[in-house]
Amino acid sequence: MPLTPRERQVAALVASGRTNRQIGRVLGISEKTVEVHLHHVMSKLDARSRAEVAAWVVDASPCRPSAVSGRQK
Numbered sequence: 001m002p003l004t005p006r007e008r009q010v011a012a013l014v015a016s017g018r019t020n021r022q023i024g025r026v027l028g029i030s031e032k033t034v035e036v037h038l039h040h041v042m043s044k045l046d047a048r049s050r051a052e053v054a055a056w057v058v059d060a061s062p063c064r065p066s067a068v069s070g071r072q073k
Contacts, residue, residue: 001044010037014050015057 003011006027013023020034027034038053047053 003041003044007037007041007044010034011041011053011057014038014041015054 009027010023013026018026020031020038024031024034038050041047041053045053045056047056
């Protein structure tokens with residue numbers, strides 16, 4: 001099941017290293033609502049930690065580091 005736009009926002013902010021409280025402030029939602037969204041994200045991705053969510057965000061990102069640096073393989 002794909003992530004909703006809000007779940008993608010939460011996942012991206014988790015990957016940026018923000019706490020649930022910080023994510024809530026950025027998105028204008030409660031910390032508890034962030035926890036619910038994060039729970040859904042982790043369930044959908046079968047992730048067991050915030051680090052696994054962050055790794056998924058990096059893997060799913062259309063902009064890879066090699067593309068940004070301009071280096072080709």
